[in-house]
Amino acid sequence: MSKTIxxxxxxxxxxxxxxxxxxxxxxYCKGCGYCxxxxxxxxxxxxxxFNEKGYxxxxxxxxxxxxxxxxxxIICPDxxxxxxxxxxxx
Numbered sequence: 442m443s444k445t446i447x448x449x450x451x452x453x454x455x456x457x458x459x460x461x462x463x464x465x466x467x468x469y470c471k472g473c474g475y476c477x478x479x480x481x482x483x484x485x486x487x488x489x490x491f492n493e494k495g496y497x498x499x500x501x502x503x504x505x506x507x508x509x510x511x512x513x514x515i516i517c518p519d520x521x522x523x524x525x526x527x528x529x530x531x
Contacts (some may be wrong), residue, residue: 452492454500458507463525465498469521472496476513476522482506517531 452468463484470492476499477485486502499522501507507524514523 456504456507458504458509458524460507460509461524463501463504463507463509463513463522465487465500465522467492467498467521468494469519470494470496470498470522471519472498473518474499475516475518476480479516480513482508482509 451465453466456463456488471494474487477487482503483498484501484503484507487497490497492498509524509526511524514520517523
């Protein structure tokens with residue numbers, strides 16, 4: 442049974458960065474750790490909690506270091522993490 446948009450919004454966490462926002466949809470995460478390992482700013486770490494699949498999704502450990510480069514979203518095979526820049530008219 443698929444989730445409604447409202448249910449997905451509840452499992453999506455949002456953090457403010459200096460240049461926009463970082464989003465993590467925890468229930469999409471399969472715990473591969475690519476976003477944690479390859480973040481050029483070392484922003485993320487594994488959370489203590491589990492998602493509904495039994496994996497530890499990422500969480501920010503240094504959100505003030507996030508530059509909204511978008512690499513986490515590019516490298517995530519499950520589209521569980523992404524960023525958005527504010528005021529970007531490009």
